[in-house]
Ligand code: SF4
């Protein structure tokens with residue numbers, strides 16, 4: 729699943745844009761968060777990976793602004809388990825296991841709308857990648873685990 733951020737302007741917030749996109753494309757999406765008022769709105773959706781391009785295009789055709797946040801990828805060869813990223817992550821997507829290795833939970837990570845760990849890593853071991861490349865994140869011999 730991939731997360732996309734939909735921004736609606738004040739003209740669109742009173743329209744059933746999300747419902748129309750879902751019904752017209754026959755794709756089930758999950759609404760993870762929504763903040764809407766009379767001036768506009770932001771909605772975070774979770775969409776099946778294979779449907780992202782279609783859904784993004786559908787929202788853009790209706791006038792919405794769509795952002796597909798990049799996810800992060802850990803270079804296990806560079807990571808030396810210093811733990812700096814653990815303390816900084818605002819959503820606890822990175823943690824330390826009992827054996828003091830680092831564990832990454834991609835389900836919690838909000839990706840490039842945050843990127844705090846990318847900038848903070850002293851080893852430059854964390855990179856932003858397109859959601860479709862994020863499947864390359866795997867356990868590693870350096871102790872970095874994906875949950
Ligand atoms: S990814 Fe970077 S900041 Fe995080 S534990 Fe590894 S070296 Fe430290």
Ligand code: SF4
Nearest residue numbers: 817837838842843845
């Ligand atoms: S990008 Fe942000 S949310 Fe994701 S793991 Fe890094 S600090 Fe946590």
